[in-house]
Amino acid sequence: MLFYLTTLNLARFLSEEVPVVSEGETDTQKRAAMDAWGHGDFLCRNYILNGLSDTLYNVYSSATTARALWESLEKKYKTEDAGLKKFIVGKFLDFKMVDSKTVMNQVQEFQMILHDLHAERMKLSESFQVAAMIEKLPLLWKDFKNYLKHKRKEMGLEDLIVRLRIEEDNCSSEMKSEKLQIEAKANLME
Numbered sequence: 679m680l681f682y683l684t685t686l687n688l689a690r691f692l693s694e695e696v697p698v699v700s701e702g703e704t705d706t707q708k709r710a711a712m713d714a715w716g717h718g719d720f721l722c723r724n725y726i727l728n729g730l731s732d733t734l735y736n737v738y739s740s741a742t743t744a745r746a747l748w749e750s751l752e753k754k755y756k757t758e759d760a761g762l763k764k765f766i767v768g769k770f771l772d773f774k775m776v777d778s779k780t781v782m783n784q785v786q787e788f789q790m791i792l793h794d795l796h797a798e799r800m801k802l803s804e805s806f807q808v809a810a811m812i813e814k815l816p817l818l819w820k821d822f823k824n825y826l827k828h829k830r831k832e833m834g835l836e837d838l839i840v841r842l843r844i845e846e847d848n849c850s851s852e853m854k855s856e857k858l859q860i861e862a863k864a865n866l867m868e
Contacts, residue, residue, distance in 0.1 A: 688722040
């Protein structure tokens with residue numbers, strides 16, 4: 679909305695005070711400037727109200743100036759939601775990978791949680807993210823998990839994801855070849 683008001687050259691009405699003209703003022707230039715300011719404020723206020731839903735329109739339509747309307751909306755909706763941060767941290771801590779889903783799908787879910795953490799301005803170092811992802815690997819990946827834990831060279835998040843993709847592809851191809859061998863033996867007659 680701020681960008682839209684800026685392109686319309688109305689954003690100044692969000693921060694400017696209402697100009698005051700004394701009652702006995704007869705200067706037509708000052709009176710014209712006051713009328714122009716009132717018209718611009720009217721437009722700005724109504725553009726903002728137009729962007730609101732019907733129920734919010736009824737709540738905020740009583741604001742007398744664009745600045746008062748903007749400040750009340752900022753106070754209500756721009757405050758940080760500490761509950762959201764706690765919810766996202768809870769999702770991060772509770773997230774566990776399971777054997778019934780592919781690891782790469784679960785890695786993508788985990789990356790979405792990390793993205794939500796970053797969006798809430800909660801920074802985690804990349805090495806912490808890598809260690810957390812390794813710890814959250816499913817039970818069937820125990821050997822690979824131990825292999826990754828004992829690596830001496832530090833690994834980036836993208837490197838880990840590439841290794842997980844390769845390992846998952848290797849495991850799925852091994853399972854397919856084992857299944858083919860079992861099927862071949864099942865059809866063998868003596």
